[in-house]
Amino acid sequence: MATIKQVADAAHVSFKTVSRVINDDPNVSATTRARVIDAINTLGYRPNLIARNMRTRRSHLLGFVADEIATTPFAVNLIKGAQDAAWKRGFMLMIVSCDNDAARAEGAVETLLERKVEGVVYATMRHEVIVPPPHIDEAPSVFANCRAEDGSVASVTPNEERGGFEATETLIHRGRQRIALINLEPGATAAQARLAGYLRALTTHGLPIDERRIRNTDDGQPDDGFRRMDELLDLTPPPDAVFCANDRIAMGAYDAIKARGLRIPQDISVIGFDNQEVIAAYLRPALTTMALPHYEMGYWAVEHLLRALDNGAISPEQVMLPCPLVRRASI
Amino acid sequence: MATIKQVADAAHVSFKTVSRVINDDPNVSATTRARVIDAINTLGYRPNLIARNMRTRRSHLLGFVADEIATTPFAVNLIKGAQDAAWKRGFMLMIVSCDNDAARAEGAVETLLERKVEGVVYATMRHEVIVPPPHIDEAPSVFANCRAEDGSVASVTPNEERGGFEATETLIHRGRQRIALINLEPGATAAQARLAGYLRALTTHGLPIDERRIRNTDDGQPDDGFRRMDELLDLTPPPDAVFCANDRIAMGAYDAIKARGLRIPQDISVIGFDNQEVIAAYLRPALTTMALPHYEMGYWAVEHLLRALDNGAISPEQVMLPCPLVRRASI
DNA sequence: CTGTTAGCGCGTTCAT
DNA sequence: ATGAACGCGCTAACAG
Numbered sequence: 001m002a003t004i005k006q007v008a009d010a011a012h013v014s015f016k017t018v019s020r021v022i023n024d025d026p027n028v029s030a031t032t033r034a035r036v037i038d039a040i041n042t043l044g045y046r047p048n049l050i051a052r053n054m055r056t057r058r059s060h061l062l063g064f065v066a067d068e069i070a071t072t073p074f075a076v077n078l079i080k081g082a083q084d085a086a087w088k089r090g091f092m093l094m095i096v097s098c099d100n101d102a103a104r105a106e107g108a109v110e111t112l113l114e115r116k117v118e119g120v121v122y123a124t125m126r127h128e129v130i131v132p133p134p135h136i137d138e139a140p141s142v143f144a145n146c147r148a149e150d151g152s153v154a155s156v157t158p159n160e161e162r163g164g165f166e167a168t169e170t171l172i173h174r175g176r177q178r179i180a181l182i183n184l185e186p187g188a189t190a191a192q193a194r195l196a197g198y199l200r201a202l203t204t205h206g207l208p209i210d211e212r213r214i215r216n217t218d219d220g221q222p223d224d225g226f227r228r229m230d231e232l233l234d235l236t237p238p239p240d241a242v243f244c245a246n247d248r249i250a251m252g253a254y255d256a257i258k259a260r261g262l263r264i265p266q267d268i269s270v271i272g273f274d275n276q277e278v279i280a281a282y283l284r285p286a287l288t289t290m291a292l293p294h295y296e297m298g299y300w301a302v303e304h305l306l307r308a309l310d311n312g313a314i315s316p317e318q319v320m321l322p323c324p325l326v327r328r329a330s331i
Numbered sequence: 332m333a334t335i336k337q338v339a340d341a342a343h344v345s346f347k348t349v350s351r352v353i354n355d356d357p358n359v360s361a362t363t364r365a366r367v368i369d370a371i372n373t374l375g376y377r378p379n380l381i382a383r384n385m386r387t388r389r390s391h392l393l394g395f396v397a398d399e400i401a402t403t404p405f406a407v408n409l410i411k412g413a414q415d416a417a418w419k420r421g422f423m424l425m426i427v428s429c430d431n432d433a434a435r436a437e438g439a440v441e442t443l444l445e446r447k448v449e450g451v452v453y454a455t456m457r458h459e460v461i462v463p464p465p466h467i468d469e470a471p472s473v474f475a476n477c478r479a480e481d482g483s484v485a486s487v488t489p490n491e492e493r494g495g496f497e498a499t500e501t502l503i504h505r506g507r508q509r510i511a512l513i514n515l516e517p518g519a520t521a522a523q524a525r526l527a528g529y530l531r532a533l534t535t536h537g538l539p540i541d542e543r544r545i546r547n548t549d550d551g552q553p554d555d556g557f558r559r560m561d562e563l564l565d566l567t568p569p570p571d572a573v574f575c576a577n578d579r580i581a582m583g584a585y586d587a588i589k590a591r592g593l594r595i596p597q598d599i600s601v602i603g604f605d606n607q608e609v610i611a612a613y614l615r616p617a618l619t620t621m622a623l624p625h626y627e628m629g630y631w632a633v634e635h636l637l638r639a640l641d642n643g644a645i646s647p648e649q650v651m652l653p654c655p656l657v658r659r660a661s662i
Numbered sequence: 663c664t665g666t667t668a669g670c671g672c673g674t675t676c677a678t
Numbered sequence: 679a680t681g682a683a684c685g686c687g688c689t690a691a692c693a694g
Contacts, residue, residue: 056672222615
């Protein structure tokens with residue numbers, strides 16, 4: 001690999017002049033510049049960013065620590081958003097998944113710090129309240145899709161309550177009156193907020209709250225959705241719409257509805273949550289659902305980090321991003 | 332951030348001694364070592380890997396370039412496999428997605444090279460034959476889930492033919508005689524091989540090949556699967572099993588089968604391909620399918636890279652990994 | 663067992 | 679407009 005010095009020799013200038021050319025310093029005559037560029041090309045020279053960063057003490061590197069990266073396809077959008085924001089400013093991401101292993105999380109943060117990342121985003125695959133991994137405070141950091149209990153670290157999370165509200169309101173605007181909710185497993189951070197939004201929508205629109213129409217799942221999976229939907233259909237009168245707190249639940253609900261010979265959306269409207277594409281877009285009829293803003297969260301997290309680097313300080317903002325409605329054919 | 336020199340001062344030793352302690356050099360007396368470790372801890376010292384790497388000329392960094400990262404959930408397993416293999420050896424991954432943009436791919440490779448990655452894995456989300464991105468040959472590289480037409484670069488891909496063979500054979504062992512195939516869109520690299528495997532299985536087991544039972548899709552999506560399955564069901568006699576060349580096609584086929592009041596697997600067996608979890612595991616009944624070895628490919632790619640670094644040379648092996656059968660309830 | 667000197671490839675400071 | 683000397687934080691090579 002050619003060095004700056006070899007280029008300098010080839011171009012018969014000092015290596016400092018080469019440095020100037022690389023960094024677009026105007027104080028180089030056109031002819032010298034041309035000669036240097038020529039030498040760069042013939043030698044296939046490539047600046048050594050490691051060396052440069054060591055000197056400038058800026059790595060243009062951001063760490064991205066994910067609690068895990070396997071189960072859901074959400075990671076991908078989070079990363080994509082983060083990367084787009086970083087790439088635009090000439091930053092690169094160093095991504096580590098720690099598979100829900102605290103030791104690995106700590107190790108990841110330490111390694112990233114040793115590699116002189118200028119900031120760290122810590123992302124979880126499920127919306128959660130977390131205790132920050134050790135040492136993460138040694139670099140500017142942002143939590144994506146999760147937040148610290150004490151709000152000490154900047155965070156960006158989905159506005160679940162408003163999502164729940166709008167999902168329910170969409171059903172109400174559709175003219176539905178007996179709207180059921182099949183909620184997530186009670187432990188999930190999002191469960192409470194989505195329920196709260198559901199209740200607020202009913203109240204706001206003067207609809208009665210019927211406890212029998214509200215069900216929890218054990219694990220938020222399709223089998224659960226099937227069973228709960230089946231129970232709801234036994235009610236008299238049965239619901240004319242159902243808000244499934246995630247798309248997998250909706251997937252199971254579809255089967256239960258179809259098994260009774262009912263039609264979606266003519267007999268019953270279904271709305272989901274998460275916009276898990278492979279499910280939502282492919283169900284028959286395609287599922288109307290609330291999208292989780294993963295891409296936007298990743299993007300915001302990195303932008304906030306970059307802003308902090310510009311300003312020399314990071315503000316511990318707690319931002320919530322909307323969950324937009326994705327209209328398909330199920331309501 | 333404390334430096335090695337500050338630690339040395341605090342411990343009243345030369346900075347070289349600190350260096351020895353950090354690198355587990357045995358030539359340090361126990362008492363000195365203890366004193367140094369003490370200083371390290373009180374100062375919160377963290378070695379600067381940038382500086383170390385500059386000196387040792389080893390970055391312990393691997394580049395991971397993905398053609399895109401958004402549409403399918405496959406990226407995640409590829410990355411996970413790569414990361415696990417890297418982490419085990421103290422390497423980190425620098426991941427870039429270039430969104431099918433050639434310019435971005437070239438830029439990504441250049442940036443990675445400037446950052447002194449010791450090797451690059453280039454991965455595609457769909458099994459493909461590609462022309463290598465420019466400059467990638469400047470570092471040891473491996474293609475994952477794709478290969479160069481001329482075999483000049485090491486590659487690891489799924490054994491699609493054998494997967495197609497085993498999928499079909501599984502159906503045959505189940506006692507099925509009239510096995511249909513709904514294949515991918517004809518342009519897909521995997522389409523030919525999966526078809527070849529299907530044909531070989533029929534031939535091997537002395538079953539006739541009936542052209543009418545072989546259908547292509549336009550885009551490999553559920554709607555397509557629905558239509559093709561519907562056509563197949565019009566045949567006399569209808570197939571008693573169907574090999575869907577991906578799980579999304581199978582998803583559509585399920586709907587077509589159920590719409591006719593037929594039962595899976597009693598009336599007709601369905602086997603898929605890809606093991607796209609959110610679909611395969613959640614369909615009712617759960618879909619038996621062939622898994623794509625994404626994790627394994629990512630793992631192999633990095634291991635091969637690491638082997639090459641150990642050996643000082645990379646061999647352009649063209650490895651194919653098996654697609655294991657995932658038994659569920661649909662056959 | 664410990665310390666000294668040199669230098670990795672660059673950018674910064676100052677001189678010319 | 680160009681160059682020389684210096685140092686970023688660390689390890690290698692050698693000395694003691």
